[in-house]
Amino acid sequence: MSTHEPLPDDAVAWVERRTGATPLLKKAMRYVFPDHWSFLLGEVALYSFLVLIGTGIYLALFYEDSTEKIVYHGNYAPLDGFHMSKAYASVVHLSWDVKAGLLIRQTHHWAANLFVAAIVLHLLRIFFTGAFRKPRELTYVIGLLMLMIALPEGYLGYSLVDDLLSGMGLAIGYGVALSVPFIGGNMALALWGAPFPGDPQFFSRMYIAHVFLLPIAIATLLAVHLVLVASRHHTQFKRMPSQTERKVVGSPMVPGYAPKSIGLLLAVVAVLFLLGGLVQINPIWQWGPYATAQATNAAQPDWYLGWLIGALRLVPGFDLTLGNYTLVANPFWGGALFPVVVFAIIGLYPWWERRRTGDRQTHNLLDRPRDNPRRTAFGAGLLTWVILVLFAGSADRVYVQFGFSYDAQVWIYRGLVIVAPLVVYAVTRRICRELQAADRVEIIVSAAELEAERAPGATHL
Amino acid sequence: MKRWIYAGLAMVAGRRQVARSWRESGERIVPEGQPSPGAELAVMALLVCSAICAAGFVVVYAVVPLDVMTQWLGLALGGCLAFGSAAAIVFSKTLVVDEDAEEDYPEPSAEDVDEVRRIVRESGSRITRKRLLLGTTGLAGSALGAALITPAVSLGPVFDTESLYTSAWKRGKRLVDEHEVPYKAADIETGTFYTAYPEHEGTDRIDAPIVVVRLDPAELKLPPERADWAPQGILAYSKICTHAGCAIALYRKPLFAPVEPRPALVCPCHYSTFDPATAGSVIFGPAGRPLPQLPLMIDAATGELKAGGVFSGPVGPGWSGVRDGKVRFEPSGPKGVE
Numbered sequence: 001m002s003t004h005e006p007l008p009d010d011a012v013a014w015v016e017r018r019t020g021a022t023p024l025l026k027k028a029m030r031y032v033f034p035d036h037w038s039f040l041l042g043e044v045a046l047y048s049f050l051v052l053i054g055t056g057i058y059l060a061l062f063y064e065d066s067t068e069k070i071v072y073h074g075n076y077a078p079l080d081g082f083h084m085s086k087a088y089a090s091v092v093h094l095s096w097d098v099k100a101g102l103l104i105r106q107t108h109h110w111a112a113n114l115f116v117a118a119i120v121l122h123l124l125r126i127f128f129t130g131a132f133r134k135p136r137e138l139t140y141v142i143g144l145l146m147l148m149i150a151l152p153e154g155y156l157g158y159s160l161v162d163d164l165l166s167g168m169g170l171a172i173g174y175g176v177a178l179s180v181p182f183i184g185g186n187m188a189l190a191l192w193g194a195p196f197p198g199d200p201q202f203f204s205r206m207y208i209a210h211v212f213l214l215p216i217a218i219a220t221l222l223a224v225h226l227v228l229v230a231s232r233h234h235t236q237f238k239r240m241p242s243q244t245e246r247k248v249v250g251s252p253m254v255p256g257y258a259p260k261s262i263g264l265l266l267a268v269v270a271v272l273f274l275l276g277g278l279v280q281i282n283p284i285w286q287w288g289p290y291a292t293a294q295a296t297n298a299a300q301p302d303w304y305l306g307w308l309i310g311a312l313r314l315v316p317g318f319d320l321t322l323g324n325y326t327l328v329a330n331p332f333w334g335g336a337l338f339p340v341v342v343f344a345i346i347g348l349y350p351w352w353e354r355r356r357t358g359d360r361q362t363h364n365l366l367d368r369p370r371d372n373p374r375r376t377a378f379g380a381g382l383l384t385w386v387i388l389v390l391f392a393g394s395a396d397r398v399y400v401q402f403g404f405s406y407d408a409q410v411w412i413y414r415g416l417v418i419v420a421p422l423v424v425y426a427v428t429r430r431i432c433r434e435l436q437a438a439d440r441v442e443i444i445v446s447a448a449e450l451e452a453e454r455a456p457g458a459t460h461l
Numbered sequence: 462m463k464r465w466i467y468a469g470l471a472m473v474a475g476r477r478q479v480a481r482s483w484r485e486s487g488e489r490i491v492p493e494g495q496p497s498p499g500a501e502l503a504v505m506a507l508l509v510c511s512a513i514c515a516a517g518f519v520v521v522y523a524v525v526p527l528d529v530m531t532q533w534l535g536l537a538l539g540g541c542l543a544f545g546s547a548a549a550i551v552f553s554k555t556l557v558v559d560e561d562a563e564e565d566y567p568e569p570s571a572e573d574v575d576e577v578r579r580i581v582r583e584s585g586s587r588i589t590r591k592r593l594l595l596g597t598t599g600l601a602g603s604a605l606g607a608a609l610i611t612p613a614v615s616l617g618p619v620f621d622t623e624s625l626y627t628s629a630w631k632r633g634k635r636l637v638d639e640h641e642v643p644y645k646a647a648d649i650e651t652g653t654f655y656t657a658y659p660e661h662e663g664t665d666r667i668d669a670p671i672v673v674v675r676l677d678p679a680e681l682k683l684p685p686e687r688a689d690w691a692p693q694g695i696l697a698y699s700k701i702c703t704h705a706g707c708a709i710a711l712y713r714k715p716l717f718a719p720v721e722p723r724p725a726l727v728c729p730c731h732y733s734t735f736d737p738a739t740a741g742s743v744i745f746g747p748a749g750r751p752l753p754q755l756p757l758m759i760d761a762a763t764g765e766l767k768a769g770g771v772f773s774g775p776v777g778p779g780w781s782g783v784r785d786g787k788v789r790f791e792p793s794g795p796k797g798v799e
Contacts, residue, residue: 030490032564075527099522102531103538168707168730175705175778185622185780193617195624196667196706196777205616233566240561248564255491255557263549270542277535293639293656293670293700295708297729312705312747313731319749319779324786329779330749331705364566396732406732407745 033257034236034243034250038125040264042143045118047268048111049222055108056211062098064090065207067162067200076285084289087203088162092285107276112154114272116304119147123346127379129366131235132350133359139228144347146221149214151339154302156210158282160203165282165299167290171196172312176335181328197292237366245364297396307386310393311338314413342386349378370439373432381425388417492558500555507548514541622782626775629662629669630755631790636673636697636766639664645764649675649695654712654726656700659768668776670700671755672709672726673766674737680723682739690756690769697755697768698741699776702728704748706778709735726752740773750779753788 016022033039066086072079074089075096084092094101123143126132132140155173159166174196177188193199233248243249251257275281287299301309311334320328353375354360369376392413399406518537525533588594618624636644636657644657655673658664678694690696700709707730715721725744726735733746741752753776756769771788 030562030564032562097527099527099530100534103534106531107535171701171706171708172730178706178778178780182781185625185782186619188780189617189622189624190613190619191616195627197665199617231567233564242561242563246566248566249561252560252562256553256560256562259549259553259557263546263553266542266546266549270539270546273535273542274539275535277532277539292665292667293658293708295710295729297711309731315747317704317733317743317745317747317749321784324784326779326781326783329781329783330747331778334747335705396729410732 029254030252032248032250041122047265048115051111055104058104062094065203085162088289091161106281107272109281110275111272128369133363137350142221142225153214156206161284163284164287164290176331179329179332235366306393307390310389314392370432370435373429377425377429380428381421384424385421492560494558497555504548504552507544511541511544627791629659630768632770634768635660643765646759651675652714671697672700673697680738692759696737697757698752701777703750704733
């Protein structure tokens with residue numbers, strides 16, 4: 001009977017008999033993906049995450065989470081004979097003495113950068129097209145949570161290396177933890193186990209957080225995110241008359257979309273391995289092992305932490321005190337409150353917009369940014385705020401490169417971060433309205449043309 | 462060998478047969494498209510290239526010297542994946558139909574919602590004091606939560622912030638460099654700065670490193686109670702920034718005093734700038750507290766520098782109790798002593 005069936009049919013029958021999953025499979029295979037390049041950003045993040053897991057497992061097989069001091073002997077001659085922690089030595093060893101070690105380490109680092117970049121761009125796409133509206137608020141908030149976990153995850157990743165950059169970053173993290181009102185001192189001592197640089201167990205704690213707790217959290221949220229996306233279906237731009245609030249039109253997973261997506265997956269991984277092989281990132285051997293008494297401004301953290309550096313730098317020098325009691329120590333403003341406020345604004349925005357507009361409808365069709373001038377202007381203003389603070393974090397580099405006074409730059413940024421978002425808000429809103437007006441003219445004109453075309457046709461009949 | 466050739470021919474010929482058998486089986490789910498043998502050839506060629514690159518990766522791993530291996534490995538693996546990607550994209554553009562499939566967006570089912578509501582309501586119909594029951598459940602839940610969180614207290618000295626006030630420096634401790642060589646007053650020159658540690662206390666602890674600078678005694682504007690803290694104009698401050706705990710690794714030294722700002726200690730993390738002449742006060746940047754100053758004295762017999770007492774305040778970034786001002790010497794540091 002089944003001897004004449006070609007193999008795939010056998011496999012399908014086997015799966016159906018053992019799992020009863022063919023109805024689900026059938027649905028998944030014909031799941032519809034509306035087409036727009038910007039819908040791929042989330043996929044890029046997903047594929048970067050896969051690379052992070054794969055390369056990360058390899059790195060974990062070589063890394064030692066110990067601050068015990070040893071003397072390094074290995075292929076990197078400038079550090080040969082130096083005292084350093086086992087943690088740092090294991091990463092230098094991986095980079096210089098292990099075949100393919102440096103490739104995997106650099107690919108991991110590049111993947112981390114791309115992961116966060118893709119999430120941020122994905123978030124911008126979602127925000128400016130109004131994709132977060134009912135019924136997708138949960139998907140949105142879960143996506144934002146993943147971004148909020150991805151940042152400390154990346155921070156822990158380069159902190160584990162125990163080079164000079166790691167130590168400076170950890171010192172700042174310790175300062176920010178201490179600065180939290182009321183409980184900061186207790187909290188920092190709980191996390192670090194002792195005053196900075198902390199108990200030796202601190203590295204084990206960072207390690208388990210970096211390779212287990214936070215990745216598991218991201219993976220779990222990712223699963224829920226994807227299930228929710230599929231259950232509510234993709235949003236779409238209205239590009240065809242058949243695309244409506246009730247009907248999604250696009251390429252089905254099989255046969256159209258899957259090969260495209262596999263192509264994207266392979267392209268992302270290809271780019272990451274090419275970067276990992278050809279473009280140096282975080283040359284940890286150059287920074288040297290961390291010592292409490294050392295710091296440098298030559299080592300810069302990854303771009304996605306730059307906004308926190310900028311915020312920490314821009315706040316004027318004061319602590320909020322009540323007699324001898326320090327209510328708020330300075331790093332709290334830039335290092336903790338600023339990101340919390342930014343994330344809170346982004347996370348609560350869907351409900352705020354709903355309240356402002358009174359719009360409780362389900363939205364499956366996307367807005368173009370111009371369609372909602374206030375949202376677009378608000379997003380542009382917020383983005384300006386964060387980007388200016390990010391730029392402020394590079395003022396010292398600007399000074400080194402161009403000799404433009406650092407103090408002057410800081411004062412300019414202090415002014416700009418207040419003024420520029422408001423200006424950008426007003427300008428963006430105006431631009432959106434102008435574009436809308438131009439659209440209306442176009443529609444009227446094309447309607448008139450249509451009329452004119454029809455008129456002679458009518459005489460023929 | 463012959464059998465392989467026949468098998469190959471059968472595969473090539475088989476393509477049309479399969480296509481024909483599909484055509485016969487009535488209404489299609491996936492719309493029909495034209496075959497494109499040329500594109501199939503291209504995809505296969507790309508896949509072969511991909512396989513060659515993958516093999517190249519293995520070869521590079523086996524034979525290329527370690528110092529240039531990373532680049533070649535990256536090229537080989539990246540190339541393999543890039544060819545694979547190209548194959549998938551060419552495949553999707555040429556060998557599958559480009560269809561616009563439609564699907565309905567899911568509508569919420571009012572009946573299901575209603576049924577779930579009823580299940581919940583009817584399940585609880587035997588209960589008369591719902592709020593009280595919920596309240597006590599909440600109580601038990603929070604109590605359990607608190608109990609489960611309690612072991613986290615063991616992570617560190619959570620309720621004992623005493624360690625934040627301690628320092629390895631006390632009166633009489635000699636200033637040494639990282640090789641435990643004592644500093645003499647005569648070693649300290651103007652125009653640069655020195656990093657010193659307390660003798661026999663290690664270099665790791667945040668309260669250990671200090672910066673030592675020499676200024677013209679006439680320029681100093683120290684508070685009266687610190688008048689004797691800077692013998693010969695030699696000053697010592699904690700090297701840890703009071704903003705966020707980085708090391709003060711920069712010393713701003715005016716090259717032409719009339720137009721350039723006065724000497725300053727600068728943290729390279731957020732550019733908090735401290736004036737060593739005025740007891741470490743903040744002259745720029747985000748720090749909210751002056752640098753803690755360490756009183757110095759010069760050993761009359763040896764000329765060596767020694768601490769004249771404890772720091773003027775707790776070292777490092779601020780927390781709620783940082784201004785309580787109680788710094789004390791810790792007799793034997795449990796950490797950082799090697």
